[in-house]
Amino acid sequence: MSERFFLYDDTEETNIRFISFMGEASRFDLAIIQSSRYYGKKLVLDIQSNRFAIIGQDDLDEPNYIETAFNLNNEEAEELKLFLYEVV
Structure with a gap:
């Protein structure tokens, strides 16, 4: 077996928010990770x-x-966007 070639191998403290909410069109269970990256x-x-x-x-x-990133229809994507505008 050949030696691994790492591009990077870092450990970092992060803040993670777990949130679940029900919109009109669907339910979202999210983990939002904030780091220095x-x-x-x-x-x-x-x-x-x-x-x-x-x-x-x-x-x-x-x-x-x-819509593309999360494979959502327009209605579902709008619900997610409205929430993400508050937290991103």
């Missing part, structure tokens, strides 16, 4: 769908970013 953006994990994205305010305004 990702240029001030947050890592948002949707535990129900096993999908995640690195999200900042600019990404919320990007057309179809949330």
Whole structure:
């Protein structure tokens, strides 16, 4: 077996918020991770769908970013965006 070549191997303290809420269209179970990586953006994990994205305010305004990242329809994506505008 050849030696592993690590690009990086860091350990870091993070803040994680676990939140679950029910919208009109669907339920969201999220983990929102804040660290010093990702240029001030947050890592948002949707535990129900096993999908995640690195999200900042600019990404919320990007057309179809949330829909594509989390595989949501327009109504579901709008509910998630409204919540994320409050926490990102």
